[in-house]
Amino acid sequence: MLPLNPIVVILHKEPQETKARRYQRILEEHLGLQSLVFEDISYESSLEDCPLDEDEDAFQGLGEEDEEIDQFNDDTFGSGAVDDDWQEAHERLAELEEKLPAAVNEQTGNGERDEMDLLGDHEENLAERLSKMVIENELEDPAIMTAVQTRPVLQPQPGSLNSSIWDGSEVLRRIRGPLLAQEMPAVSVLEYALPQRTPQAPEDDRDLSERALPRRSTSPVIGSPPVRAVPIGTPPKQMAVPSFNQQILCPKPVHVRPPMPPRYPAPYGERMSPNQLCSVPNSSLLGHPFPPSVPPVLSPLQRAQLLGGAQLQPGRMSPSQFARVPGFVGSPLAAAMNPKLLQGRVGQMLPPAPGFRAFFSAPPPATPPPPQQHPPGPGPHLQNLRSQAPMFRPDTTHLHPQHRRLLHQRQQQNRNQHRNLNGAGDRGSHRSSHHDHLRKDPYANLMLQREKDWVSKIQMMQLQSTDPYLDDFYYQNYFEKLEKLSAAEEVQGDGPKKERTKLITPQVAKLEHTYKPVQFEGSLGKLTVSSVNNPRKMIDAVVTSRSEDDETKEKQVRDKRRKTLVIIEKTYSLLLDVEDYERRYLLSLEEERPALMEERKHKICSMYDNLRGKLPGQERPSDDHFVQIMCIRKGKRMVARILPFLSTEQAADILMTTARSLPFLIKKDAQDEVLPCLLSPFSLLVYHLPSVTVTSLLQQLMNLPQSAAAPAPSNPHLTAVLQNKFGLSLLLVVLSRGEDLQSSDPAAESTQNNQWTEVMFTATQELLRIPQAALAKPLSIPTNLVSLFSRYVDRQKLNLLETKLQLVQGIR
Amino acid sequence: MNYMPGTASLIEDIDKKHLVLLRDGRTLIGFLRSIDQFANLVLHQTVERIHVGKKYGDIPRGIFVVRGENVVLLGEIDLEKESDTPLQQVSIEEILEEQRVEQQTRLEAEKLKVQALKDRDDEATAFS
Numbered sequence: 001m002l003p004l005n006p007i008v009v010i011l012h013k014e015p016q017e018t019k020a021r022r023y024q025r026i027l028e029e030h031l032g033l034q035s036l037v038f039e040d041i042s043y044e045s046s047l048e049d050c051p052l053d054e055d056e057d058a059f060q061g062l063g064e065e066d067e068e069i070d071q072f073n074d075d076t077f078g079s080g081a082v083d084d085d086w087q088e089a090h091e092r093l094a095e096l097e098e099k100l101p102a103a104v105n106e107q108t109g110n111g112e113r114d115e116m117d118l119l120g121d122h123e124e125n126l127a128e129r130l131s132k133m134v135i136e137n138e139l140e141d142p143a144i145m146t147a148v149q150t151r152p153v154l155q156p157q158p159g160s161l162n163s164s165i166w167d168g169s170e171v172l173r174r175i176r177g178p179l180l181a182q183e184m185p186a187v188s189v190l191e192y193a194l195p196q197r198t199p200q201a202p203e204d205d206r207d208l209s210e211r212a213l214p215r216r217s218t219s220p221v222i223g224s225p226p227v228r229a230v231p232i233g234t235p236p237k238q239m240a241v242p243s244f245n246q247q248i249l250c251p252k253p254v255h256v257r258p259p260m261p262p263r264y265p266a267p268y269g270e271r272m273s274p275n276q277l278c279s280v281p282n283s284s285l286l287g288h289p290f291p292p293s294v295p296p297v298l299s300p301l302q303r304a305q306l307l308g309g310a311q312l313q314p315g316r317m318s319p320s321q322f323a324r325v326p327g328f329v330g331s332p333l334a335a336a337m338n339p340k341l342l343q344g345r346v347g348q349m350l351p352p353a354p355g356f357r358a359f360f361s362a363p364p365p366a367t368p369p370p371p372q373q374h375p376p377g378p379g380p381h382l383q384n385l386r387s388q389a390p391m392f393r394p395d396t397t398h399l400h401p402q403h404r405r406l407l408h409q410r411q412q413q414n415r416n417q418h419r420n421l422n423g424a425g426d427r428g429s430h431r432s433s434h435h436d437h438l439r440k441d442p443y444a445n446l447m448l449q450r451e452k453d454w455v456s457k458i459q460m461m462q463l464q465s466t467d468p469y470l471d472d473f474y475y476q477n478y479f480e481k482l483e484k485l486s487a488a489e490e491v492q493g494d495g496p497k498k499e500r501t502k503l504i505t506p507q508v509a510k511l512e513h514t515y516k517p518v519q520f521e522g523s524l525g526k527l528t529v530s531s532v533n534n535p536r537k538m539i540d541a542v543v544t545s546r547s548e549d550d551e552t553k554e555k556q557v558r559d560k561r562r563k564t565l566v567i568i569e570k571t572y573s574l575l576l577d578v579e580d581y582e583r584r585y586l587l588s589l590e591e592e593r594p595a596l597m598e599e600r601k602h603k604i605c606s607m608y609d610n611l612r613g614k615l616p617g618q619e620r621p622s623d624d625h626f627v628q629i630m631c632i633r634k635g636k637r638m639v640a641r642i643l644p645f646l647s648t649e650q651a652a653d654i655l656m657t658t659a660r661s662l663p664f665l666i667k668k669d670a671q672d673e674v675l676p677c678l679l680s681p682f683s684l685l686v687y688h689l690p691s692v693t694v695t696s697l698l699q700q701l702m703n704l705p706q707s708a709a710a711p712a713p714s715n716p717h718l719t720a721v722l723q724n725k726f727g728l729s730l731l732l733v734v735l736s737r738g739e740d741l742q743s744s745d746p747a748a749e750s751t752q753n754n755q756w757t758e759v760m761f762t763a764t765q766e767l768l769r770i771p772q773a774a775l776a777k778p779l780s781i782p783t784n785l786v787s788l789f790s791r792y793v794d795r796q797k798l799n800l801l802e803t804k805l806q807l808v809q810g811i812r
Numbered sequence: 813m814n815y816m817p818g819t820a821s822l823i824e825d826i827d828k829k830h831l832v833l834l835r836d837g838r839t840l841i842g843f844l845r846s847i848d849q850f851a852n853l854v855l856h857q858t859v860e861r862i863h864v865g866k867k868y869g870d871i872p873r874g875i876f877v878v879r880g881e882n883v884v885l886l887g888e889i890d891l892e893k894e895s896d897t898p899l900q901q902v903s904i905e906e907i908l909e910e911q912r913v914e915q916q917t918r919l920e921a922e923k924l925k926v927q928a929l930k931d932r933d934d935e936a937t938a939f940s
Contacts (some may be wrong), residue, residue: 443856444827452823456815458849479818537841 033631158467334538409790469583564628568635571610574603604645609656623657630665632660633672643681651685652693658682659700662727663720675726691741695755698734701727701762718766722775729778735763736782743787760792767801768793775804822847830855831880832886839863840876841889851880862907862913866896867900869907 043420378616466472530536581600588596613625629635643651658665658678671676686694703717738756825844832840832853839862842855855876862869892894902910 043924206910441827441843443843443845446856447826451813451846452826455847455849456823459819459821460848475818788864 169270178613575609631668636674640678686737726774728776739784825905829889833884853878864910867902
C-alpha cells in the first residue's frame with residue numbers, strides 16, 4: 001500500500017538512506033523507471049554508503065509518473081563533455097527552434113510560466129537536475145552567501161567552473177522574488193537556480209524537511225507572491241531530489257529536499273510529449289536502448305553545445321567563460337545549466353550582483369546589439385515591450401516545460417506580431433531610438449515578462465464586473481463614443497481602418513448569493529455576528545419631528561431649500577433611469593420590452609410631477625415649486641435634460657412657467673449663468689408649438705398687457721428679459737417661430753392671425769422703446785426677424801429695430 | 813504586446829525614464845524598473861531634483877522603492893527633449909542653499925500673516 005505521497009515518506013527516512021538508494025530513488029522517480037539496478041552505475045563507486053531504510057515500493061509509485069523522462073543521461077552517468085564551438089551549437093539550436101512543435105494552446109492561466117525553453121526536452125531534464133541543486137536556505141543565509149561567494153572552485157571537478165559564477169546568490173534571491181509571484185509554482189527559477197552547495201557546507205547533513213520557511217516574508221494577501229508551504233527551492237513533485245546533483249558537485253551526502261506541496265504544476269501528461277522532443281536533430285539522441293517513450297539522452301557534450309548555442313548574446317557570457325562551463329565535467333548538469341541559466345537570467349535581468357562579477361566583467365564592453373546576432377530576432381521596436389529580449393534565447397531550463405512552451409509560443413507570437421507591425425506609423429522612429437536606449441541598458445528587463453503578466457493579471461481581475469455599465473459607466477460611455485466617432489469617420493472618409501485596441505474586460509456572470517448568517521453550535525439562542533453581509537443596527541436613532549411653531553423663518557427657508565434639493569435628487573435619479581432605457585431596450589428580450597416602455601412612461605410622468613409639484617387639485621399649483629427648482633443650478637440643468645422626454649403639452653407648460661417667472665429666474669441665475677443651457681431644448685420645443693401657444697408665450701415673455709390699452713410706462717419685465725442673454729435669445733426664437741408660422745401659413749385662422757398681429761404690434765412698440773445699451777448679446781439670432789418686423793413697422797422703425805437688435809449682419 | 817489598452821497601467825512604462833512627484837513634494841527622476849498592482853515603484857539610478865525658481869539641482873540617490881500611495885503623479889521623460897529646458901542646473905550645495913532661503917522667506921511671510929491676523933482679532937475684541 002503506497003502512501004499518498006511517497007516522497008514524504010522517503011523524506012522522513014532520508015537521513016538513513018544510502019547514497020545508492022537515494023540515487024536509485026531519484027532516478028526512479030525522476031526517470032520513470034520501475035526498478036533500476038543501480039549497481040552498474042559508475043558513480044556509486046565514489047559515493048559513501050548510508051543505511052537504507054525505505055520501502056522500495058514507494059519508489060515505484062514515483063517512477064510511474066515520470067515515464068517520459070530520460071533515464072540514463074550521460075550527464076548523470078557518464079563523464080562530462082568537452083564543450084564544443086558554441087556557434088555551432090547555436091546553429092543547431094536554431095534548427096531546433098524551427099522544429100519545435102506548436103504545443104498546447106496558450107492558457108492565460110499559465111501565462112506566468114512564460115519562459116519557454118526552446119530546447120525542449122533536453123532542457124527539461126536539465127531543469128530537473130537543476131532543481132536538485134538548489135538548497136533553498138543556503139541562498140538566504142548571509143553567512144553562506146558570503147562563504148559561497150568567496151569560496152574557491154568546487155573540488156571534485158577538474159577545471160570546473162569558477163564558483164564565482166555560481167555566486168549569483170543575490171541574483172537568485174532576486175530570481176526568487178518574481179518567481180514567488182507565480183501562483184502556479186510549477187516553475188520557479190529558484191528550483192533550478194544555481195547550486196549553492198559548497199564542499200564545506202555544514203548543512204549537508206541537515207534534514208531539509210526541517211528547513212524553515214524562507215526568511216523573506218510573504219504575506220498571504222493578494223499583492224504579494226503566494227505563500228508557499230514549503231521553502232521556495234523545493235523542486236516540483238516530479239522532479240527528483242537535489243541531492244543527486246549535489247553529489248555531482250560535492251561528494252558529501254546530501255539529503256533530499258522537502259517535497260513539493262500537492263499544488264504542483266500540470267501533471268506530466270501535459271508536458272510536451274517525449275516523441276515531440278525526440279524530433280531533436282541530434283543523432284546521438286536517437287537510437288537509445290531505452291523504450292522510445294523515454295526521451296533521448298543528451299550527452300553532456302551535446303547538452304553543452306545546445307546550451308552554449310542558446311546563448312545568443314556573446315556579450316553576456318564571453319566565450320572564455322563559457323569554455324569553463326564544460327570543464328565541469330563531473331557535473332554535467334551544472335555545467336550545462338549554469339551558462340544557460342545565468343545567461344537566461346542575465347538576459348532577463350542583469351543584476352549587478354557581486355556574484356556575477358565574473359560575467360559582468362565581460363558583458364558591458366561586449367554587448368553588441370542582440371538583433372544582429374540572432375537572425376529571427378524581431379525588429380528593434382520589439383525590444384520595448386518584450387521583457388524577454390527576443391534577441392537571444394533565454395535560459396529556460398529551469399522552467400516547467402509547460403511554462404516554457406507557453407513562453408515560447410508567446411515569444412513567437414509577439415515576434416510575428418511585431419514583425420507585422422514593424423514600421424507601423426509613428427512607432428518606427430520613436431521606438432527605434434527608444435530601443436537603442438533599451439538595448440544599451442544593461443538593467444533592462446529586470447521585471448520579467450512573467451511578473452508583468454502577473455501584475456497585468458491582477459489589474460484585469462480588478463476590472464471584472466458583472467455589470468460594466470454600472471461599475472464603470474464613464475469608461476464604457478467614453479469608448480462607445482470613440483467607437484461611434486471612428487465608425488462615422490470610416491463611413492465618411494473610407495480611409496484605412498485604424499485599429500484601436502480595445503481593452504476587453506473579463507466578464508463575470510452574476511451570481512446570486514444568499515447569505516446565511518453564521519450559526520454557532522451549542523450556543524443558547526441565536527448569536528448574531530455582525531459582518532459586512534449581515535450588518536447589525538448599531539445605533540437606535542429616533543427621528544423626532546419638530547413642530548412648526550418652533551422654527552424660525554430662516555430655518556423654514558433652509559428646510560424648504562433642502563426639500564427642493566431632495567426633490568431634485570430624486571428626479572435626477574429618475575432621469576438617469578429614463579435615459580438608460582434606450583440601452584436596456586436594446587439589450588432586452590422581446591417580451592420584456594413593453595414592460596420597459598411602461599416603466600419608462602411612468603417614470604417620465606413622475607418626473608414631471610416632481611417638477612411641477614403634486615397635483616393638489618385640478619389646477620396646477622403656483623409656479624413656486626418649479627421656480628424653486630429652477631433657482632438651483634442643478635435643477636436648471638436637470639430641466640434641460642428632462643425636456644426632450646416630456647410631451648409637448650407638458651413641455652409647453654414648463655416653458656410658460658419659465659417665461660412667466662423669467663425675470664426672477666434671471667436674477668437668481670446671475671451667479672450660476674446656467675440658463676443658456678435651457679435655450680437649446682426650449683428652441684426645439686418652440687419650433688413644435690402651435691401658433692396660439694406661441695402667441696401667448698410671446699405675451700408672457702414680454703409681459704405685454706393683455707389688452708392693447710395704454711401700455712405701462714415701463715416694462716421692467718421686458719427690460720430684464722432683454723438684458724439677459726438667455727432671455728433675449730429666447731425672445732428672438734419665439735419671434736422667429738411666430739414669423740415661420742405666419743409666413744408658412746398665410747391662410748391661417750384670422751383670429752390667430754389677429755392675435756399674433758396685435759401682440760406683434762405691442763412687441764415692436766416695446767422693443768423700440770428699449771434703449772440699445774440695455775440689450776444683451778443673444779446666443780443666436782434667427783434670420784427671419786427682419787422680415788418679421790417689416791410686416792409691422794414702417795421703414796424707419798424697421799431700421800431702428802434692426803440697429804437695435806443688430807439684426808442685420810453688417811451692423812455687427 | 814499591448815498591455816491593457818485604454819488604461820493607465822504602468823506596465824508599458826517599465827524601463828523608461830520617469831519623473832515621479834511624491835506627496836511630500838519631492839521630485840524623483842529615475843528609470844522605472846518594477847511595479848506592482850499598488851503602483852509601488854522601483855526606480856533605478858534615481859535622482860532627486862530640487863527646484864527653486866529657475867534653478868534646479870540633482871542629488872543622486874540610487875535605487876528607490878516608492879510606496880504607491882505616496883505618488884501624486886508620474887510621467888515618462890522624453891529623453892530627446894530632456895535637455896531642452898529653460899531651467900538652469902546648479903550644484904547640489906547651491907540648490908540646497910536656495911531651498912533653505914526660500915523656505916525661510918516662506919516661514920517669515922507666514923509668521924507675518926499670522927501676526928497680522930492676531931492683531932486684527934485683538935482689535936476686534938478691543939472694540940466690541
